[in-house]
Amino acid sequence: MNFELLAQLTIAGIVLGSFYALLGVSFGLVYQTSKIFHLANAIPFAAGGYGAVWSAEVLHLPLFVALAFGLLMAVVFGLLILFLGYFPVMRRNGALLSLFLVSLGITVAFPNLLQIVFGTENIPLRTYNSEGELSSAFDNRVFSSGFLTITLIDVLKIIVSWVLIIAVVVFVKRTRSGRSITALRTNPTMATAVGIDRKRVYILVFALGSFLAGVAGLFVTAEFVASPVMALQWTIVGFIAVFFGGIGSLVGTAFGGLVLGLLSSLSSLYLPVNYSPIVVFASLFIILLIRPQGLFGKASV
C-alpha cells in the first residue's frame, strides 16, 4: 500500500468529513426538533454564498463584512422559509408529508430564481482592493510538509466546523434555551405543557441550522464559486450524515459525517474519484440494513 497516498487521502477525508459533519449538524438540529425533512436547507446555504458575493461586489463591502452579510442572509432566508412556508402549513395541521412537499417546492424554485436574477454563470468571491479594483478575495494558500499538502481553506474548514459543532452541542446541553430544544425533541407534549413555546424553539433551531448551512455555503463560495446549483448535493449529504450517524444525537451526527467523509475519500484508493456519491449512498444503505438506528445512535425503545 502506498503510505503517502493513504496519508494524503486521510487528510482529505478529515477535511471532507468535517464539512459533512457541519452540514449534518445543520440539518440535524432542524430535523430532530421539527421532524421536517428540510430539503430547503439548501436555500440558506446558497443565500450565504450569494449574499457574500453580492455584497462584496455591489455594496463594496470588505471581505469579513461581506462574509458576515452572507451569514445574515442565510439566517434571514432560513427564517423566511419557516415563516412563509412551514408555519402556514402547521397552522392548518398539515402532515409532515405536506411540510416536506413545501420544502421540495422551495428547493426547486429557489436555485432557478437565483439563475434568473444572477444568471447561470459561476461567480467567484471578489472584493475591491485598495486601488479600487475587483480582485480575488481570498488567497487560498497551500501548505506543504514533505509529501502532505493542505490548503488554507481546508485548515479553516476543519477548525471552523468543529468549533461551531462543539459550540452548538454545548449550547444545546448547557443553556436554558438549548435545553428547551432537547425537551421539545424528546417529549413534545410534556414540553409544551411546562410552558416551552414551540414556535420560539423552531425559530431558534432554524436560525442556528441556517447559520451553519450559511457557513458551509461561504466555504464552497470561497474555495470555488457561487452558482445556482451549488447547494443541493451538499445538503443531501448532510441528511445522509444524520441518518448514518444516528438520529437524535448531534454528536453522533457529527461523527457520522466524519466517518462518511473518510470513507468517501479513502474509497478513491480503489475506485475512481467520481464514484464518491455512490460510496456515500452505499454506506447509508448498508448502515440502515445492519444498524437501523445509525452508527452512533441508541436503539429506540
Place this chain on the structure above:
Amino acid sequence: MGYYAQIAINILILMSLAVSLNLLLGYAGRVSMAQAVLFGIGAFTAARLVLPKADASSAVAASGINYGLGWHWLPATVVAIGVTFVAALIISLPAIRLIKGEYLILLTLAFQLGGEQILSVWEGFTGGPFGVAGIPPLKIGDTSFSTLRESGTILYAGLMLVITIIVILISWGLGESPFGRLLKTIRGNETLLPSLGKNPIRPELLTFGITAAIAGGIGAFFAYSQGAMVPGNFSLDLSILVISVVVLGGTGNIAGTIVGAIILGGLEPILRQVLGDEGIPWQRVIYGAALVLMMIIRPAGLIPEGALTRIRKPKVAKSFDQNLNGAQGIQFGDFTNKRSSSPEENLSEVLVIEDIKKSFGGLSAVGGASFSLRKGQITALIGPNGAGKTTIFNMITGTLSCDSGSIKLRGRELTGMPTYEIERLGIARSFQDVRLNESMTVLDNVAVAVPNQPGEKIFNLILHPLKSRKAEKSVNQIALDCLAVLGVAQTAHELVRNLSYGDQKLVAIARLLATDCDVLLLDEPTSGVDPGSVNLVIEGVSKLRDLGKTVCLVEHSVHFVERLADHAIFLDQGVVIAEGTVAELVSSAELTELYFGN
C-alpha cells in the same frame, strides 16, 4: 403537427409517470424521490437491449458505444420493467425494518443522487455523460414509429396515448381495489393496519415496486421515442416535477393527476415560445411555487380526493335483524379470521395476564399487573389517569413489549409476537382517537378490517379478477352488517369527515367487529362523545356482548361502566388493587378517594 405531437408525447410521458407515482404518494402517502433515476434505468436498459449488435470489423465497436444486443423492443421493454422493479425492491430493503415514511424519502433521495452518478460514470451501460444515440425506432409489423419523421411522431403520440391509458387503468384498478383501500388506510395511520391484523410493509413496498416498474417501462418508450439520450435527462428536477404534478392535481385522485400533467407539462413549450431558453428556469420556479402554494392554500389539490365519488344510494343490510339475540352473528363466510385451534378452546378465562411489567427509563408504568378476561363478559379497567390502562392495551396487542410477565390467549403465549399476528389470533383493539381515514367512505373504513380478502393481493386482482370482485361484494355486505349492528348503516356511503364524532366512534367499533376477532379491547369508547350519543355507544357495546364477544374496555365515565360492565378491575400505578363488580368497587370509600381525589 410534428411539433405538437412531440409536445403531446412529452406530456403523456409525464402523465404516466405521475399517475403511477400517485399510487404511492396519493394512496399510500409515501414519497419516492428516485422516480427520475428509475425512469432512466428503464430507458438505458431498453436502449442497450434494442441497439444493434456491434459489427466486429467496426472500429467504434470496441468502445461499445451505441451498440447493444439487437433485441426486439417488446422483450426489451419487459426486461426494463423487471429491472426497475427489482431495483426498487432492493432500495427499499432497509425500509422493511424502518416503516417510517422519511426513510423511503431518504433512501430514494440518496439513490437518486448515487444513481445519477452511476448513470454518468458507467460508460458501458449509458455511454457516459454523452449518452447513447442511434436507438432504433419502434416497429410494429411494417409500421415504423420513427420520430424523425412527422408521420412517425404523430403515430408515436397515438401509441403513447394508448400506453398512458393502460397505465391509468392499472393505477385506477389497483387504487380503487381492496389493495388500494389497504394503501389508503396506511396513509397517515402507520400503526392502524397491524392492529387490524394486516402487515403494512408488504403492500407499501409492493406499491413502490409497481410505481418504479411503471416508470421503468415508460423509460423504455422514452428511449424509443428519443433515439438518443444522456444521463442528464434523469436528474432530481424531473423527480420533483412528477411529484409536483401529483400534488397540484390532487393526491389520491387520478383525474387530478391527468389535469396536473397537462398544466405543468404544457407550461414548458408555452414558456419556451414566449421566453426562449430563458423559459426553463421560469418553468421550475412556477412548479416549485405551485407546490408551496398548493400546500398552503389548497392541500387537497385542484381536484380533491373523493370530489368525484358518486354518492351512491345507501342500501341498508337487508338480512339484518336489529334485535340480535346473541346466537346469530355476522356471517363471515370465507372471510372468517381463521384461528388455529388451541388446546384450551373452552376455557372460561379467555385471556390470562400474569404479572406483566413495563417501565420507561426507570419510570414504572405497569408494575406487575395480573388479571383475566372472562368469555362473553364485559370487563372494565378503571383507575386514575396514569394507572397504566392504555399501556396494558398496548402490551396485550404487542405494540409495546413486556419487560416481563406473560399474556396467554386460550393458553397460548402472546408476548413477543408482532401486533398483526396477535390480531390474527383473535384480539383487536380500538383507539382513543378514532383513527379513521377521513377521506374514505364509512363502508371502506370498515371493509378494510375484514380478514382474508382475496382482493388485497395483487396476484388475485390480476389472475382472478372475477373472484376478487365477487369477494368484494361479500366483504361490503359484511361491513354493512357490522355497521347495522352499531346502528350506523345509513351512513355507509358518506365520507367519514362528514360524520359527527359520536358516529365516528360507532364506526370505529363497527370496524372492530369486522375483524371477526372474539376479544375486543375498547380504549375510551365515549371520550369526546356528546352526551346524546353516549347511549348509542352503550347500546353498541352491549350488542358486542350479545354477539358473544369478550370485551375489555378502558373508561373514565363511571356511569358508563356501571351500566355495562359485568366485572371491573381497579388499577393504580400499574398494579391491580381491587377487582369485583362495579357496584362493589364504587362502594369502597378507599377506591373512590383514589379515583376522585379528596
